[in-house]
Amino acid sequence: MCVFCKIVEGEIPAYKVYEDDDILAFLDISQVTVGHTLVIPKKHYENIFELDEEGASKLFKAVTKVAKQLKTSLQIENLNILNNNGKLAYQSVFHYHIHLLPRYQNDKFSINFPTNKLSETEFIELRDKIGKN
Numbered sequence: 026m027c028v029f030c031k032i033v034e035g036e037i038p039a040y041k042v043y044e045d046d047d048i049l050a051f052l053d054i055s056q057v058t059v060g061h062t063l064v065i066p067k068k069h070y071e072n073i074f075e076l077d078e079e080g081a082s083k084l085f086k087a088v089t090k091v092a093k094q095l096k097t098s099l100q101i102e103n104l105n106i107l108n109n110n111g112k113l114a115y116q117s118v119f120h121y122h123i124h125l126l127p128r129y130q131n132d133k134f135s136i137n138f139p140t141n142k143l144s145e146t147e148f149i150e151l152r153d154k155i156g157k158n
């Protein structure tokens with residue numbers, strides 16, 4: 026059983042901040058920023074590719090609730106939502122989870138998106154390749 030399934034089963038303790046029949050939210054043990062929270066489906070899905078529409082719907086509904094809960098309780102106006110799928114994308118626990126990261130002035134957490142330029146032709150080819158599926 027994976028570590029998050031153990032948290033769901035109560036075998037491992039967690040600082041829970043939200044729970045319903047299908048979803049659990051708890052403070053990440055490694056607090057990237059204050060209030061860093063993970064929202065997970067209780068059912069084990071490894072990643073976004075396994076998650077079904079019903080699971081996604083329930084999960085994101087809870088994400089909006091927890092985000093508002095963080096906004097009110099921590100009086101924040103800024104929040105990143107992150108989800109990593111696969112080792113190359115820095116997924117470390119292979120039970121689907123969404124990171125909610127409250128942001129503060131000078132919190133030292135940075136996300137740098139490198140920018141790559143494509144030609145018009147490359148954009149069209151790429152759009153056709155992805156869009157056809």
Ligand code: ZN
Pocket residue numbers: 026027028029030031068069070119120
């Ligand atoms: Zn699991």
